[in-house]
Amino acid sequence: MEKITFEQLDETLYYEKLDNGLDVYILPKKGFSKTFVTFTTKYGSIDRTFVPIGEEEMITVPDGIAHFLEHKMFEKEDGDVFQKFSELGASANAFTSFTRTAYLFSGTNHIYDSTKTLLDFVQQPYFTEETVNKEKGIIGQEITMYDDQPDWRQYFGTIENMYHNHPVKIDIAGTIETIDGITAEHLYTCYNTFYHPSNMLLFVIGAVEPEEMMDFIRNDQASKEFQEPTPLNRHFDEEPTHVAVKERTLHMDVQKPKVMLGLKAKTVHLQGADMLKHELAMNIGFELLFGRTSPFYTRVYEADLIDESFGQDFSLEEGFGFGLIGSDTSEPARLIEEIQQELKAAESALPFTAEDVERMKRKKIGFYLRAMNSIEFIANSFTRYKFNDMNLFDAVPTLEQLTFDDIQEALTSIQGQDQQTIFTVLPMEQHA
Amino acid sequence: MFTTIQLAKGVQLHVHPTTQFKTVNFSIKWRAPLTDEAAAARTVLTNVLQHSNAKYDTTAAFRSYLDDLYGTVLYFDTAKRGNEHTVLLNVETVNDQYLKNANVLQEVLQTIHTSVFEPNVDEAGQFKEAIVNREREMVVQRIQSIFDDKTRYAQQQLTKLMRPNHAASISANGSLEAVKALTVADVTAAYHDMLLHDRIDIYVVGDVQPDEMATRLKQELPFADRDAQPLEAIPASTTEFEYVREQQDMKQGKLHIGYSTSVRFGDDDFAAMQIFNGMFGGYPHAKLFMNVREKESLAYYASSSYSGHYGLVFVLAGIEAANEEKAYTLIQQQLTAMQQGDMTELELAQTKAMLTNQLKEALDSARGQIEVYDQYKELDEQFSIDTWAARWDRITLDDVARMAKYVTLEKVYFLSGKEQE
Numbered sequence: 001m002e003k004i005t006f007e008q009l010d011e012t013l014y015y016e017k018l019d020n021g022l023d024v025y026i027l028p029k030k031g032f033s034k035t036f037v038t039f040t041t042k043y044g045s046i047d048r049t050f051v052p053i054g055e056e057e058m059i060t061v062p063d064g065i066a067h068f069l070e071h072k073m074f075e076k077e078d079g080d081v082f083q084k085f086s087e088l089g090a091s092a093n094a095f096t097s098f099t100r101t102a103y104l105f106s107g108t109n110h111i112y113d114s115t116k117t118l119l120d121f122v123q124q125p126y127f128t129e130e131t132v133n134k135e136k137g138i139i140g141q142e143i144t145m146y147d148d149q150p151d152w153r154q155y156f157g158t159i160e161n162m163y164h165n166h167p168v169k170i171d172i173a174g175t176i177e178t179i180d181g182i183t184a185e186h187l188y189t190c191y192n193t194f195y196h197p198s199n200m201l202l203f204v205i206g207a208v209e210p211e212e213m214m215d216f217i218r219n220d221q222a223s224k225e226f227q228e229p230t231p232l233n234r235h236f237d238e239e240p241t242h243v244a245v246k247e248r249t250l251h252m253d254v255q256k257p258k259v260m261l262g263l264k265a266k267t268v269h270l271q272g273a274d275m276l277k278h279e280l281a282m283n284i285g286f287e288l289l290f291g292r293t294s295p296f297y298t299r300v301y302e303a304d305l306i307d308e309s310f311g312q313d314f315s316l317e318e319g320f321g322f323g324l325i326g327s328d329t330s331e332p333a334r335l336i337e338e339i340q341q342e343l344k345a346a347e348s349a350l351p352f353t354a355e356d357v358e359r360m361k362r363k364k365i366g367f368y369l370r371a372m373n374s375i376e377f378i379a380n381s382f383t384r385y386k387f388n389d390m391n392l393f394d395a396v397p398t399l400e401q402l403t404f405d406d407i408q409e410a411l412t413s414i415q416g417q418d419q420q421t422i423f424t425v426l427p428m429e430q431h432a
Numbered sequence: 433m434f435t436t437i438q439l440a441k442g443v444q445l446h447v448h449p450t451t452q453f454k455t456v457n458f459s460i461k462w463r464a465p466l467t468d469e470a471a472a473a474r475t476v477l478t479n480v481l482q483h484s485n486a487k488y489d490t491t492a493a494f495r496s497y498l499d500d501l502y503g504t505v506l507y508f509d510t511a512k513r514g515n516e517h518t519v520l521l522n523v524e525t526v527n528d529q530y531l532k533n534a535n536v537l538q539e540v541l542q543t544i545h546t547s548v549f550e551p552n553v554d555e556a557g558q559f560k561e562a563i564v565n566r567e568r569e570m571v572v573q574r575i576q577s578i579f580d581d582k583t584r585y586a587q588q589q590l591t592k593l594m595r596p597n598h599a600a601s602i603s604a605n606g607s608l609e610a611v612k613a614l615t616v617a618d619v620t621a622a623y624h625d626m627l628l629h630d631r632i633d634i635y636v637v638g639d640v641q642p643d644e645m646a647t648r649l650k651q652e653l654p655f656a657d658r659d660a661q662p663l664e665a666i667p668a669s670t671t672e673f674e675y676v677r678e679q680q681d682m683k684q685g686k687l688h689i690g691y692s693t694s695v696r697f698g699d700d701d702f703a704a705m706q707i708f709n710g711m712f713g714g715y716p717h718a719k720l721f722m723n724v725r726e727k728e729s730l731a732y733y734a735s736s737s738y739s740g741h742y743g744l745v746f747v748l749a750g751i752e753a754a755n756e757e758k759a760y761t762l763i764q765q766q767l768t769a770m771q772q773g774d775m776t777e778l779e780l781a782q783t784k785a786m787l788t789n790q791l792k793e794a795l796d797s798a799r800g801q802i803e804v805y806d807q808y809k810e811l812d813e814q815f816s817i818d819t820w821a822a823r824w825d826r827i828t829l830d831d832v833a834r835m836a837k838y839v840t841l842e843k844v845y846f847l848s849g850k851e852q853e
Contacts, residue, residue: 009454009530010454010530030451030452031450031451031452032452032796033792033793033795033796034789034792034793034796080716080717080722080726082715082716083716083717085716086716086717086782086783086785086786087778087781087782089782089786089789090789091786091789091790092716107789107793108789108793109785109789134729135729137730138725138731138732140752141684141730141731141732141751141752142732144684144750144752145684145732145733145750147683148582148682148684149582150580151580206796252681253680253681254579254580255576255577255579255580256576256577256580292491292492292495293492293496293499294492297491297492298490298491301491301566302566304566307569307570307573307574307577308570308573308574328573359496359500360499362500362501362503363499363500363502364503365502366501366502366503366504366525366526367503369454369526369530369531370454370455370503370505370524370526372454373453373454373797373798375796428681
């Protein structure tokens with residue numbers, strides 16, 4: 001077991017790669033009474049075209065399958081796994097993103113029993129045609145619930161506008177039609193391919209004794225049989241850098257229009273320290289351009305073009321990345337014009353100084369230090385960073401090194417008219 | 433956990449010195465009787481105070497200053513509990529120990545002073561009209577946006593049906609009408625009223641000393657003595673049974689069911705009613721989740737919540753509109769089953785374990801410590817997790833069945849899509 005100390009943060013991380021390839025990280029937190037454990041596979045909604053383990057031909061599986069699989073992991077021959085966690089007084093949950101599926105629990109008691117329950121249920125699949133079909137009604141209602149949420153529709157609508165081919169444009173849960181085609185066999189194929197320990201990461205944080213916990217996990221994994229790991233072979237079609245659709249409008253039963261401008265990133269194939277630096281620089285650049293201290297924000301606020309729903313965000317993963325700026329507004333066209341003008345002006349001269357960059361760096365450093373209080377944040381972010389070959393604990397030192405020029409360079413990733421798309425949600429009776 | 437020191441009559445400081453967190457957290461709570469007008473005025477007031485102050489007279493200047501202090505978080509908000517309305521100021525800043533050559537805490541204490549005692553007012557001492565107008569509009573938009581969130585909208589409609597013109601249905605933001613009617617003078621008056629008359633609780637969690645904190649806060653927050661009268665209890669009330677349906681352009685059916693109960697926060701049976709709610713629909717092992725979702729695949733979410741201050745129990749489920757009757761019947765059957773004692777010791781044990789765990793976990797965040805203590809200290813000044821868990825532990829299945837009988841169906845509200853033309 002390796003021991004890594006982060007002095008500035010006053011944290012110690014324990015790490016071991018087990019014989020079956022599983023990465024295990026343990027971070028004890030002084031003074032905490034709960035333990036939080038996440039068990040995550042590097043497999044999400046975008047992994048839909050791949051060569052199944054032990055085969056040679058590329059296949060494409062139905063949309064929404066990673067999320068469907070996540071649901072079905074909780075049902076076993078002897079009942080629902082939630083029941084077991086409840087007995088142990090632990091809250092269990094799971095989520096599926098574009099790139100990851102995570103299973104997790106938190107509890108203040110019976111931590112070894114809960115950890116064992118987590119490892120077992122994720123590593124012992126049980127799918128039958130009957131249980132798979134039964135789940136379609138439940139997930140159908142989950143999809144319908146999201147269908148009625150204008151913010152979700154706008155978020156996905158904007159992403160859909162940006163991408164020609166990349167599966168990030170497909171809703172994580174799929175549609176009622178696509179999930180209808182999912183079978184138990186599909187689930188086994190995806191499970192066997194992507195849930196191998198060598199494609200997974202276990203993170204234990206909170207009230208935990210590291211040596212004892214590592215022994216416990218090592219013994220558990222040694223007692224289970226796994227196939228030899230084979231390299232994963234995923235396929236993604238070539239994706240042009242320009243957006244697929246420039247503008248779309250959707251009518252929903254809302255009281256006020258919503259508008260979002262999406263910026264498709266050109267720089268999307270970084271990993272490791274380069275990605276960390278780029279991502280942090282983009283976050284700072286975005287906030288300096290559109291955040292609450294920016295000249296842009298003051299202008300649109302005083303012109304009554306935005307309300308408290310205004311937000312800006314930048315996301316980056318291997319293969320795709322985008323910035324989003326949006327708000328509820330009674331004048332979507334005017335707001336979009338303001339955003340586009342700001343972007344155009346920024347191409348010739350950025351509306352902030354090196355001093356502003358220093359201030360934003362301090363804000364972000366404060367954010368990471370605050371986030372060290374949240375064991376959920378640490379576990380989830382650490383896993384996401386690791387899957388991109390980055391280290392969460394490098395964020396603060398990397399921030400400290402960033403310069404104005406780094407920010408300027410990073411922002412070129414979203415420059416250009418061809419990177420921009422607009423998605424508008426209008427009330428039922430209103431027409432653009 | 434917290435040491436309480438009286439800073440002035442009606443002004444209590446509660447400090448929890450701990451090295452568990454890398455930040456210091458402050459929460460100041462001003463409490464006044466809950467009325468629609470007060471809620472509206474105080475909400476716009478919080479927006480105005482958050483916008484700017486005499487020292488930093490624009491949002492950009494104020495936010496830039498806070499960003500410079502290593503992204504110190506500072507925000508005003510409003511909330512309600514029972515018949516009380518709360519204005520709160522939450523502040524979180526990084527502990528100086530983790531920063532290179534910084535003395536952030538001192539500056540943050542001064543900023544709290546500035547935010548509260550040095551408002552951005554004109555020569556006549558009134559808030560500035562342009563700021564009040566714009567922030568009032570922000571609150572209007574916030575209230576109107578509930579319509580776009582169909583679950584929140586349905587819950588709001590159900591509560592209004594059950595307890596019209598009552599603390600249970602008054603929003604912490606106030607109503608649209610009350611907010612729109614506000615003038616600069618109303619907001620300014622609300623500000624002075626709050627500073628002079630509200631009962632105040634100040635919480636501090638972090639690596640600080642209680643006595644030293646008391647001295648510094650007395651300086652930065654010089655609140656005068658005030659008469660803090662305990663509020664009158666909310667009288668019990670019920671309405672006739674009604675089943676209301678509404679249609680909008682949407683896909684899912686939102687089934688919201690309201691029950692009333694005589695058991696309230698502070699009653700001897702309060703702990704038993706918490707267990708009832710947990711077993712009914714509070715967790716994934718509960719009756720509603722297991723039957724409505726897992727057995728019948730009718731819903732993705734089906735849960736219950738217990739509002740102890742108002743004696744109300746709510747059930748929420750998102751279903752296909754065609755399954756309305758089936759889901760309604762199934763939910764009602766779960767309550768009947770519990771009234772008839774059709775429950776297992778396992779369900780009871782699971783619920784006790786989950787409730788206890790949830791309370792313990794809440795203490796792993798500074799905000800959680802403040803909220804748990806702030807709530808439970810009203811029940812018992814000597815509140816501790818262990819004593820409260822022991823109360824849950826004594827509850828039997830007979831107690832839960834008795835609680836289920838105290839739960840009476842009052843209103844059903846079903847929001848769904850329009851018929852296809």
